[in-house]
Amino acid sequence: MELMPTQTINLTNILLEDAVEARRIKYRSTRYIVLIGELYRRGFSKVLQRCVAGEETNKILKDVHSGVCENHTGGKSLAHKVLRQGFYWPILFAEAQWFTESCESCQRTANDIRQPPKLLRSLTSPWPFAMWGLDLIGPMSTGTKGGTKHAIVAVDYFSKWTEAVNKVIKHTLKAKLEAKKGSWVDKLPEVLWAYRTTVRSSTGETHFAMAFGTKVVIPAEITFTSHRVQLYSLEHNVNMLQQNLDELEEVRDVAQVRNTAYQQKAARYYNSHVRERRFQLKDLVLRRVSSNTKDKSAGSLADKWEGPYIIKGVTGHGAYMIARPKGSVIPRPCNAQYTLRFSTPKEPIHIFC
Numbered sequence: 001m002e003l004m005p006t007q008t009i010n011l012t013n014i015l016l017e018d019a020v021e022a023r024r025i026k027y028r029s030t031r032y033i034v035l036i037g038e039l040y041r042r043g044f045s046k047v048l049q050r051c052v053a054g055e056e057t058n059k060i061l062k063d064v065h066s067g068v069c070e071n072h073t074g075g076k077s078l079a080h081k082v083l084r085q086g087f088y089w090p091i092l093f094a095e096a097q098w099f100t101e102s103c104e105s106c107q108r109t110a111n112d113i114r115q116p117p118k119l120l121r122s123l124t125s126p127w128p129f130a131m132w133g134l135d136l137i138g139p140m141s142t143g144t145k146g147g148t149k150h151a152i153v154a155v156d157y158f159s160k161w162t163e164a165v166n167k168v169i170k171h172t173l174k175a176k177l178e179a180k181k182g183s184w185v186d187k188l189p190e191v192l193w194a195y196r197t198t199v200r201s202s203t204g205e206t207h208f209a210m211a212f213g214t215k216v217v218i219p220a221e222i223t224f225t226s227h228r229v230q231l232y233s234l235e236h237n238v239n240m241l242q243q244n245l246d247e248l249e250e251v252r253d254v255a256q257v258r259n260t261a262y263q264q265k266a267a268r269y270y271n272s273h274v275r276e277r278r279f280q281l282k283d284l285v286l287r288r289v290s291s292n293t294k295d296k297s298a299g300s301l302a303d304k305w306e307g308p309y310i311i312k313g314v315t316g317h318g319a320y321m322i323a324r325p326k327g328s329v330i331p332r333p334c335n336a337q338y339t340l341r342f343s344t345p346k347e348p349i350h351i352f353c
């Protein structure tokens, strides 16, 4: 138990026996005054701040943070506001901080965490077409053919990174479609062709050359007659194709070395921004609201996070099995990137007895 200095002096007129403590209380007590039985502190932002204690502190925090005219501000801002309203207690700033951190409304509407929760783990395939990744793009605007809304992307890991491929495909589709978003299915082959015939900085080669061993002739070279189109002869071309195939193994080796260096460089950059988030079994968490679970009637005012859920299992590299506290386990694991620790209201720390 710790007592306010002025309270001790004015209410009991007895100083502590410890000379150092007594001197400290005398020094600090100059900022306090008792008026009509109430203890006040002389503040800087407000002349007199009533010293409050016990349950009253929690009620004041609740009223100032989430009352009728309040706006769910952060801990420091909340503490300053309490002081300006004319209230004071010694651990006001610490209590205001934990109060805002455990406010359910603040947690549900919290901004996304941009920093990655785990170190990047690169996958390198030993040879072309040995490892594949599958991912889904969509939902997109309903296609004019058959009402298609999604595309499945199969990616060869030897030279591509799934996420990067998805981004490039979506970006190119947007640029090519302009206003006719529904015709994305028709444009998809063109987008893939453009992607496969563009030199990637990670390997220094086009995906077409990595797969077939030779450089592709693009339509522009035929339309505007490039040098090699002008000098084309069937017999010479067959010889060149065979020579290219002989050279292919070495080209792939060089590309792999270059790709590995590129991945390491990217990983160094990515890992420098990591803010590790790990969860234990039984931890309470919130999950990022997805397009499937979003409350569409709330529009842009909808919560960003849903839950709380409870951690039921750790499945691997930053993925967790979660369940409703009194419900069944959700079948799909949840990535730490889309998971936020949920803080429940803590017991206030009473310093007056």
Ligand SMILES: [Zn+2]
Binding pocket: 065, 066, 072, 073, 100, 103, 104, 105, 106, 107
């Ligand atoms: Zn709040």
